[in-house]
Every structure is written in structure tokens, then in C-alpha cells.
Amino acid sequence: MLKRGQTTNNNYLVKQLPKATVFVNRRKVIVFVSDKWLNDFQLAGNEAIGKNIISLFKNTNLEWQKGVSECLKGLPNLILTANYIDSNKNSKWFELQSTDWFDENENVVGTILQVEDVSLRVLAENKLEKLEILSKDISDKAEIGFWDYNLAADKLIWDNRTKAIHEVAEDYIPNFIDALNFYKVGNSRNTISMTTNKAISQEIAFSEKLQLVTAKGNEIWVISSGKPLYEKGKFSGMVGTIQNINERHLTETKTKENQHLLRTLIDNLPLNVYIKDLESRKILANKAEVEYCEALTEDEILGKDDFAFFDKKTAKSSRQDDLIVMRDLKPILSHEALHIKKDGSTTTFLTSKIPLKDTDGHAYGMVGISLDISDRKKKEIELRNLIDVTSSQNKQLINFAHIVSHNLRSHSANFSMLLDFLASEKCEDEKQKIMNMLLKASDNLLDTLHHLNEVVEINTNTNLKKKSIKLNTKIAAVTKNLSGEINEHNIEVINSIPNNVKIRVIPDYIDNILTNFITNVIKYRSPDRASFMKLSSSQEEHYTVLHIEDNGLGIDLQKYGEKLFGMYKTFHDNQDAQGIGLFITKNQIEAMNGKISVESKVGKGTIFKIYFNDKN
Amino acid sequence: MTKINTICIIDDDPITVFGMRKMLQSLLICNTINTFGNGKLAIDNIKTIIAEGAALPEVIFLDINMPIMDGWQFLQEFIELPIQDKVRINIITSSIDSTDQKKWQHYKDKTHHTVTYNNKPIRKNEIAQMSIVA
Numbered sequence: 001m002l003k004r005g006q007t008t009n010n011n012y013l014v015k016q017l018p019k020a021t022v023f024v025n026r027r028k029v030i031v032f033v034s035d036k037w038l039n040d041f042q043l044a045g046n047e048a049i050g051k052n053i054i055s056l057f058k059n060t061n062l063e064w065q066k067g068v069s070e071c072l073k074g075l076p077n078l079i080l081t082a083n084y085i086d087s088n089k090n091s092k093w094f095e096l097q098s099t100d101w102f103d104e105n106e107n108v109v110g111t112i113l114q115v116e117d118v119s120l121r122v123l124a125e126n127k128l129e130k131l132e133i134l135s136k137d138i139s140d141k142a143e144i145g146f147w148d149y150n151l152a153a154d155k156l157i158w159d160n161r162t163k164a165i166h167e168v169a170e171d172y173i174p175n176f177i178d179a180l181n182f183y184k185v186g187n188s189r190n191t192i193s194m195t196t197n198k199a200i201s202q203e204i205a206f207s208e209k210l211q212l213v214t215a216k217g218n219e220i221w222v223i224s225s226g227k228p229l230y231e232k233g234k235f236s237g238m239v240g241t242i243q244n245i246n247e248r249h250l251t252e253t254k255t256k257e258n259q260h261l262l263r264t265l266i267d268n269l270p271l272n273v274y275i276k277d278l279e280s281r282k283i284l285a286n287k288a289e290v291e292y293c294e295a296l297t298e299d300e301i302l303g304k305d306d307f308a309f310f311d312k313k314t315a316k317s318s319r320q321d322d323l324i325v326m327r328d329l330k331p332i333l334s335h336e337a338l339h340i341k342k343d344g345s346t347t348t349f350l351t352s353k354i355p356l357k358d359t360d361g362h363a364y365g366m367v368g369i370s371l372d373i374s375d376r377k378k379k380e381i382e383l384r385n386l387i388d389v390t391s392s393q394n395k396q397l398i399n400f401a402h403i404v405s406h407n408l409r410s411h412s413a414n415f416s417m418l419l420d421f422l423a424s425e426k427c428e429d430e431k432q433k434i435m436n437m438l439l440k441a442s443d444n445l446l447d448t449l450h451h452l453n454e455v456v457e458i459n460t461n462t463n464l465k466k467k468s469i470k471l472n473t474k475i476a477a478v479t480k481n482l483s484g485e486i487n488e489h490n491i492e493v494i495n496s497i498p499n500n501v502k503i504r505v506i507p508d509y510i511d512n513i514l515t516n517f518i519t520n521v522i523k524y525r526s527p528d529r530a531s532f533m534k535l536s537s538s539q540e541e542h543y544t545v546l547h548i549e550d551n552g553l554g555i556d557l558q559k560y561g562e563k564l565f566g567m568y569k570t571f572h573d574n575q576d577a578q579g580i581g582l583f584i585t586k587n588q589i590e591a592m593n594g595k596i597s598v599e600s601k602v603g604k605g606t607i608f609k610i611y612f613n614d615k616n
Numbered sequence: 617m618t619k620i621n622t623i624c625i626i627d628d629d630p631i632t633v634f635g636m637r638k639m640l641q642s643l644l645i646c647n648t649i650n651t652f653g654n655g656k657l658a659i660d661n662i663k664t665i666i667a668e669g670a671a672l673p674e675v676i677f678l679d680i681n682m683p684i685m686d687g688w689q690f691l692q693e694f695i696e697l698p699i700q701d702k703v704r705i706n707i708i709t710s711s712i713d714s715t716d717q718k719k720w721q722h723y724k725d726k727t728h729h730t731v732t733y734n735n736k737p738i739r740k741n742e743i744a745q746m747s748i749v750a
Contacts, residue, residue: 402713406681410629410710413736417635420739437631559689579683 011049020117023101024053025110028072040094040117042086053113061085064094071098072111081118093122143244149176150237165222165244167214184211184219192224199228200235209245221249272349272370275356280305280322283365292347292372311340325353326363336373348377396459404452411445451580458587464506466592471501471546475535478514485522492532501537503544503612509588516581517608521550526603543594543611551605557598564598620646620749624673626658626690627651627708628682632736636677636708639743646675646747654682655690666697673703674749680709680716688719695727703729706746710736 014023014032020040023032033048048056053072057065067082077099084092094115101110138144145162149155156174163172166182180196183189188210195206207225214220226240266273267287275284282289282305285298293309295301301308306315317337325332331354339347349370356365418441422434472495479486479493486493503510518533525531534549555564565586566579589596593613600606623646627633633651640649650673652658658676665672680687687707694705707720712735720733732746 402711406711406713409712410632410736413710413738414629414631414635416737418631421635421638437634441631559685563686 020115022048022053022113022115023110024072024113025101026108028053030056031110037115040092040115041084059087067094067096068113071096071113074100074108074111076100081122091119092117093119145242146239147174147179147242148237148239151235152237162242165214165220165242166212167216167218172215182212182214183224184213188212196226196238199226199238203228203230203235209249220244220246222246270371272368272372274368275365276305276322276368277365278326278363280319289370309341311342311344314338314340321351321353322366325355325366329355329357329361329363331355346374347372348374400452400455400459407448407452408445411441411448414441451584454584455587458509458584458591461591464508466504466506468502468504469507469510470499471503471537471544472497472499474510474514478511478518482515482518482522485519489522489525489531491522491525492530493535494532495535497535497537497546501544503546504614505592505612506588509592513585513588513610516585517548517610520581521548521552524552524606525550526552526605540611542614544614546610546612547607548610549605549607554602554604554606555598555600556602557600561598565596620674620747621671622646622648622650622673623747624658624676625649625651626655626676626682626687627679628653629679632679632708636738636743639738639740640747642740643744643747645744655685655687655693659685659690659693662694662697666699672699672701674701675704675706675747677706677708677746680707680711688723691723691731695723695729699729704746704749705729705731707731707733708736708738709734 011032014021015035017034018036019034020037021032021034022030022037025031030048030051030053033045035045038045038048043056053068054065057068061083064082064084067080070080071078075098077097079095079097081093081095084094086092095118097114097116099112099114100108101112103109135146139146139159139161143161143165145165146159147162148157150157154176156176156179158166158172158174158179160170163170163174166172166174168174180189180192183192191208191210195204195208198204199206205225205227207223209221209223212220212222212224221244223243223245224240225242226238228235229237229239269286269288271286272289272292273284273286274282274289277283281303282301283303285293285301290296290298290301293301306318309315310318314337318339321332321335331352333352335351335353337349337351339349341347350373351368351370354367354369355363356367358364415438418434418438422431422438425431425434475495475497521531521533529551532551534547536547536549538545538547557564565582586596589610589612593615595611597609597611598606599609623640625633625636627636637649637651640646650661652661655678662672678687678690687709691705691707694703709716717733720731724731734742734746738746
């Protein structure tokens with residue numbers, strides 16, 4: 001038993017101990033206690049001394065009570081960590097350390113129990129544990145391995161992931177030199193050697209994309225990173241990671257290849273390909289489109305809309321189409337449209353516009369594909385013109401064949417009939433009559449042949465050159481020739497054609513044409529009124545048009561319109577009419593690539609319009 | 617052979633008219649032969665006959681290509697006239713245009729009159745065949 005004086009003395013000493021300490025006798029009653037200990041458990045001195053330590057903690061958590069009991073069992077140098085939760089549910093972690101309590105005679109009289117608040121350390125440990133789990137997770141998922149090199153021990157540690165990446169067994173023991181030798185000879189090996197050297201000598205961390213040859217001989221792409229460590233300013237080692245990015249690299253390479261392929265493809269298509277955003281601004285354009293926009297690089301036209309390249313009308317209609325495609329999410333396919341650029345040049349495009357949809361199905365732009373069909377279009381027009389010319393020529397030819405056959409047949413029929421009569425005729429008078437008829441028929445045949453020959457000449461003689469001639473000069477010459485008849489019938493000639501009007505014609509033809517029309521005015525004048533002939537001119541497209549107006553008899557075009565310019569067609573009870581004039585005239589006008597039109601009212605008069613082609 | 621009262625020739629070619637007349641006269645099958653230089657003169661005459669209630673020609677020889685009013689225009693107006701009796705109309709032409717054949721088919725089907733299509737030259741025996749009352 002301790003003496004009282006000693007006890008007080010000892011208690012004073014214990015009270016001041018810097019570590020939370022409690023002296024418990026064999027009956028587990030607290031004999032001495034340090035202030036720190038009281039403070040840690042928020043007790044007053046009189047609350048602890050002389051009290052059973054177990055009963056003191058009877059209101060705390062079971063783990064703590066067990067821990068304390070364990071320490072008092074008298075096991076030598078026991079250290080344990082236990083969670084302490086007080087009545088206010090505050091949690092603390094304590095490290096408990098127990099040692100035997102000897103008296104001056106070396107007899108064990110109890111236990112000295114020291115506690116240390118290790119809450120912070122435990123929390124940190126927990127955190128570390130969590131971090132480790134996390135990092136392992138990351139390492140597994142991202143295939144990132146960790147390594148650690150200690151210079152002093154010349155020891156390199158690889159984690160399992162790093163070993164897996166190198167395809168070595170889990171018991172493989174790496175070293176620094178071997179580790180570097182895993183990198184592929186050449187660029188990768190050189191780079192890793194250089195960067196590790198630099199890391200050591202210049203304290204520079206590194207991260208490089210390199211190729212590795214695994215223990216099994218597989219070439220893989222990795223990202224190798226390292227960070228030098230220093231202790232008191234001296235290089236002490238290095239830590240780092242290694243990540244297997246082979247698949248990513250292969251995917252990237254594949255993507256790049258695909259991109260390149262696509263780009264090569266669209267750039268070499270004989271089509272203009274472009275992508276536009278919702279505002280119809282270009283966000284991609286292929287080579288053909290760039291060239292069409294007269295830009296040097298794609299960048300020059302990106303971000304610009306159609307208003308930057310086309311005239312307002314073209315741009316507007318193109319934007320309209322874009323909006324419809326992006327609104328309805330339906331493509332417009334092979335739409336033919338004429339595009340007029342700002343400089344006025346035109347191109348006919350066959351354009352398809354296809355909406356681009358995001359994953360939600362909303363349009364975020366559109367792809368445009370345009371085929372330049374200007375050449376085709378031009379050829380189409382040429383072809384159509386050619387067909388027109390050919391079919392018109394064909395029509396003329398058939399018409400001519402009919403004229404020839406009809407006229408020749410009617411003459412030959414007459415010959416054959418008359419000769420038949422002649423053979424069986426007895427009466428001399430009648431014979432003479434038939435002979436006269438035959439002579440007349442022969443003359444008629446010659447006339448017909450002459451007319452047909454004239455037509456053939458007009459249609460086949462393409463060597464005659466057109467000349468530019470003042471229209472009024474020709475009119476003056478023709479009216480002078482016909483002045484006798486004009487004066488005789490008192491026909492007033494009113495010419496309002498400006499003196500500078502010129503026409504491109506074959507001189508011989510224009511003489512005949514003018515003579516014919518003016519003669520017709522005289523021939524078919526109305527006996528009921530004073531006659532006039534009005535001459536005027538106008539310009540229609542590439543034609544200079546001569547208008548010849550009279551107030552003569554007029555023609556019922558409903559009845560005769562089709563036949564007006566036919567051969568041997570006459571429409572008036574006029575002895576002079578042969579039905580050949582307008583036919584020849586029309587052939588001559590058409591031979592000069594002109595045309596002719598007529599307006600007429602019976603009893604009022606007629607207007608002929610003769611179109612002279614200015615071009616060819 | 618039944619004697620025909622009136623035959624009408626509509627043709628602008630005097631030689632054809634001369635020949636037709638000569639052949640008809642030699643056949644001695646009709647009393648009167650009227651000739652007209654174009655369709656207009658002929659149709660005007662026929663209209664007058666109808667107005668006066670006189671006898672119409674029983675047989676008409678019709679040329680196609682004529683001034684002022686051609687054979688087809690004549691035929692169009694003729695079939696529209698209120699004529700009860702069947703009239704024989706012989707189209708005489710040197711045309712080989714197939715559209716003329718088609719037109720003939722068209723008019724033939726449209727009327728109760730007899731319409732025939734004949735190519736020149738016409739022989740005497742053919743004239744006899746064509747001069748039978750319809």
C-alpha cells in the first residue's frame with residue numbers, strides 16, 4: 001500500500017505529465033491521473049480519482065470499453081487503437097498503451113495506461129485507404145499503372161497494372177535499365193532515355209506518348225509520365241505512371257485515316273460538296289466548292305453564307321431551300337437551278353440538300369451536293385435547237401416533196417389524158433384543140449419546174465453572203481422600180497423607218513422580198529378607199545423587224561392562215577395571182593434565218609412583219 | 617345506164633376540166649355539165665339551187681387544190697347543207713399526201729353522201745363508174 005504523503009506527491013507529479021496517463025490499481029480503481037487525461041475525456045479530478053475505470057466509461061461505446069478492459073489485463077506493452085464515442089456522440093480515436101505499474105519493490109501494483117488522441121491520423125489513414133481504392137479503380141479502368149523508383153536503394157517498384165501493361169508476371173522484379181529497354185528501339189527508346197535524364201538533371205517532369213514492346217513481343221502505345229523526387233535538394237528517386245493507350249491510339253489513327261479518306265474523297269469528287277449550319281453559313285467546303293467560290297483556301301469561305309458569293313435572288317432562293325430542308329428534315333434531291341454569282345457569271349447546278357440531324361433528331365445544319373450541269377444544259381439547248389432546225393427542215397422537205405409530186409403528177413396526168421384523146425380523136429379541129437392544150441400543159445410544166453428550181457436554189461445556196469444594208473436604201477430602190485404602179489393606183493407610201501436602221505441580208509433576196517410585198521399591197525388594194533402603205537421598223541430580241549401595213553382587201557386568216565405562204569395558193573379572185581410570190585418570199589426569209597408573221601382583217605387591211613436576223 | 621340530169625365539175629385547171637367534159641360528153645350519160653373554178657363559186661351556186669328549190673347535181677367531181685375555197689372547205693360546207701338526197705362526190709386529185717387520204721376518210725364517215733377518192737389521171741371507164749347515181 002502506498003503511503004498517503006507519497007500518494008499526494010506522486011499525484012502531483014502525474015498530474016503534470018504531458019501525455020494523457022492514468023494509474024490504475026489492481027482493482028481497476030484510478031489512483032493517479034494526468035490533467036491531459038482528464039481533459040481528453042472531459043472529466044474533473046474528483047470525478048476520476050478513486051473511481052473504477054470501467055464503471056467510469058460504462059456509458060460509452062462497447063468498442064471503447066472492450067479496449068480499456070483489454071489494456072488492463074496485464075499483457076506487457078500492449079498498444080491498441082480504439083474508437084471512443086462519448087455521451088454526446090462525439091467520436092475520437094485513441095491509441096491506448098498499457099504498461100505494468102511497479103512499486104519500489106518491483107511488485108506489480110497496477111497498470112499505467114496512456115492514451116493518445118490519434119483521430120487525425122486515423123482519418124488520414126482512412127482517406128488514404130479510400131484514395132488507394134480510388135486510384136486502383138482508376139488504374140484498372142484507365143489502364144494506368146504506377147511505378148516508384150528509389151535511387152538510394154536502386155529499387156524500382158511496379159504495381160500490378162504496370163506489370164500487366166508490360167505483360168510480365170506478377171512476381172517480376174523490374175530495374176531501371178530494364179524498364180527503359182522495354183521501349184521500342186528508335187524514337188521511343190531515345191525519347192524515354194532523354195526525358196528521364198532531363199528529369200533527373202533538370203528537375204523536369206515528363207509525359208510522352210511512346211511505343212513499348214511488351215515481354216510477349218506486342219507493340220503497344222503508352223503514355224509514360226514521371227516526376228523526379230528530391231530530398232533536401234538532392235535527387236532521391238522518381239514516381240510515375242504508365243498508361244496503355246494502344247486502343248485509343250489505334251482508334252485515333254483509324255479515325256484520322258477515315259477522316260483523311262473522307263476528305264480525299266470529297267475533295268476529289270467532281271461535285272461541289274459543302275456543309276452549312278442553321279444560319280446557312282458554310283462550315284465545310286470541298287475543293288471544288290472552294291474553287292467555285294474563287295477562294296484559295298477553305299478557311300476563306302467558312303463562316304460565310306450564300307449572300308457573300310451569289311446575287312441577291314440566287315442567295316435568297318438558296319437560303320429558302322436550306323430552311324425548308326432543315327425545317328421539314330426532308331432532303332431536296334436533284335433540284336435544278338441557275339446560280340448567278342456576284343460577277344454575273346451563271347452556272348446551272350443539279351443540287352441535293354440533305355438535313356443533318358443531331359442525336360435528338362433536330363437539324364443542326366445540312367449537306368449540300370451540287371453538280372455543275374452547265375455544259376450539259378448548253379448541249380441540251382444546242383441539241384434542242386438542232387432538233388428544231390432538223391424537224392423544220394424535214395417538214396420543209398416533206399412539204400417540198402409533196403409540192404413537187406403534186407405539181408408534176410397533175411401535169412403528167414394532163415399529158416397522159418390529152419395524149420389519150422389525141423390518139424382516138426378523128427376530128428381535125430378537135431385534134432388541133434387538143435394540141436393547143438398540150439402546148440399549154442407543157443408551158444405550165446416548165447413554169448412549175450422553174451418555180452421549184454427557184455425554191456431549191458434558195459434552200460441549197462448557202463454560199464450567198466449576208467451583207468449589212470441600210471433598209472431605207474433598199475426600200476427607196478424598190479419603190480422607185482414600182483413607182484409607175486404606185487402612182488397609177490394612188491397609193492400613199494408612209495415610211496417612218498429611221499435612216500440608220502440596217503439589216504443583215506442577202507441583197508438579191510431582199511430585192512425580191514420587198515418587191516413581192518409592195519406588189520401585193522398594190523395588187524390587193526381595196527377599190528373602196530384611198531390606199532396607203534405604212535412602213536415602220538422595230539427591234540425584237542436579235543431581230544430587226546420590218547412592218548408593212550396596208551388598208552387593202554385583207555385575208556381571212558381563220559380560213560387561209562395555214563396556206564398563206566404555200567405554193568400555188570391564191571385567195572382572191574385575182575387574175576394576176578399565181579400563188580408563188582409569198583411562197584418564194586418565205587423561203588428566202590427563212591434561208592436568212594428570219595421569220596415572217598401576219599395580221600389581217602378582211603375589208604380592213606393587212607400587216608406583214610418580216611423578222612431579219614441580226615446575228616447569223 | 618341511168619341517165620343523169622346534172623353533173624358538176626369543180627376544178628381550177630382548164631385542161632382537166634376540158635378532159636373531164638370531153639369524156640363525160642362521149643359517154644352520153646348526162647344532160648348538163650356545170651363547171652366551177654373553185655369551191656366558193658360551186659357552193660354559192662348550190663346554195664342558190666337549194667333556195668330556189670331546183671334540182672341539185674347528182675354527181676360532183678371535186679378537185680382539192682383550188683384558190684379561194686379548196687375541195688375540203690367545199691366539202692365541209694356542202695355536208696352541212698340540208699340536202700336529203702344522196703349526192704355522189706368524186707374527189708379527183710394528184711395529191712399523194714396521206715393527210716388528204718385521212719381527210720377523205722373523215723368526211724366519208726361524217727355524211728350520208730357518197731364520197732370517193734380518186735387519183736389522177738382518170739380514164740374514161742373510171743369516169744363511167746363514177747357517174748352512177750349514188
